[in-house]
Amino acid sequence: MTDVYRLLQFTDPHLYAERGGEMRGVRTLETLLATMRQARQRHWPPDAILVTGDIAQDESQGAYQLFRECFGALGVPIHCLPGNHDAPEFMQELLTQAPFGYCETLTLGDWCVPMLDSHTPGDAGGRLGQDQLDRLADLLNHSAGKHFLICLHHHPVSSGSRWLDTVALRNAADLWDIVEQHDHVRGLLWGHVHQEYDDRRNGVLLLATPSTCRQFKPNMIKFALDEDRPPAYRWLELYPDGNIITEVAWCDTQDPD
Template identity: 30%
Template sequence: MIPLVVAQITDFHLQNNPDQDYRGFNVEQHLDRVVDDLLLQTPAVDMIICSGDLVHHGGPEGYQRLSRRLARLPVPSYWIPGNHDDAQLMLKSGDQQGGQLNQRSVVAQGWAIILLDSTASPDGQGGGSLSSTELAFLEQQLQQYSTHHCLVVLHHNPLPVGSNWQDQIMLANADQFWAVLGQHHSVRAVINGHVHQASDQLRGEVRVIMTPATSVQFKAGCQQMVLEDDPVLRQPAYRLLTLHRDGQIETSIKRVEG
């Protein structure tokens, strides 16, 4: 049986002006390297999931440039917002692909991929929550796809990563999120962005998989924000997930030259 292969790319932090750096790096070029690498992976990759912080200042230009870049890839892409995004503007400015950005779940090969917006009740520091509407949507989707294997996607990490400054801005209502998931046994994994580093944890039977950014990486296990200085770990990166029919997940991180 053919598995479903998903590429997760996250945290592009595109600037309004493409020549402007983000934390000392040209993140526009970093994204280009990743898209070039993805082009080599297709047609093995079935879809792209962009898991938030697509732009840094919420302006329309970055979304339009992102849309043009992803149009190079012969597969659909699905976008969710992060704390740096403007969700309404994102949908309006980026949707040149026939309405895929308004699609909140994707069902294929025995899997249901549920896309959430975790940017409600922002704390101004980068944190965010799932609104009551969003939690109800998650509940409804898990009921609807109870016979599928489910993959839940959101920007904010629902588990801490062990960095003090980042654990303060994780998903604020993670308890409510886990309470919904606890009522269902079809969720195989949760994937998120936001942390700009790799992590693969288990909470009960649910795998929680976090993915490095295309833009810049944050060093793990720090009290305050420290940019990754390891020559390999600091490279722009993305994640490949192979979703098998039996619910197993194989995953790997692809790092590209910055």
């Protein structure tokens, strides 16, 4: 079917400038490459790739250069937005030329996919600035008949973990105020929580995707790693009737080719 759009989401790769950089015991470049290998074997080619923040762990320019190396030659548009660990100035420098896009709005047939910026300097939590809220409201007001999948880094609903909810989207109510004024928002998609989340609110699909590196244990009062969960990515299919079919793809091999 030509009017079904296929997307892949990779989130929270936490790369370092150094190729062997490790976060909590895993080499984040290796786990990212493992998820990409699996995606290329099983869910390829997508119409676009979404990368929903925390591309860098060390806020270095080198981490984004490494990211460009990984994603730059796939022949697919790569749409990025910043997370709390990111350095937006380096993203704007290195991720604004094709095939990369930074905080843009993808249009795929009848679908509109805004990539929103919730990065707040000095805060692990996030906030959508008035510019982002106005941008979203404008898009929704002027895109009647389109279906919306809204992407951001921080979770706009409770994650179920008390410690994680202290670093959520701090003005989620402002986002919901806008979303709830429209009936053509089909889904919200985020990263940050390093675990799978799949729910609905008034018919809007709410999706969080595990990281391409380490996962966090769900429903915890205090931080804990989920040692049982491998790296992952998500595939999505956007249908012309507004339906979204999606699943998290857990990585079942980390062996190099």
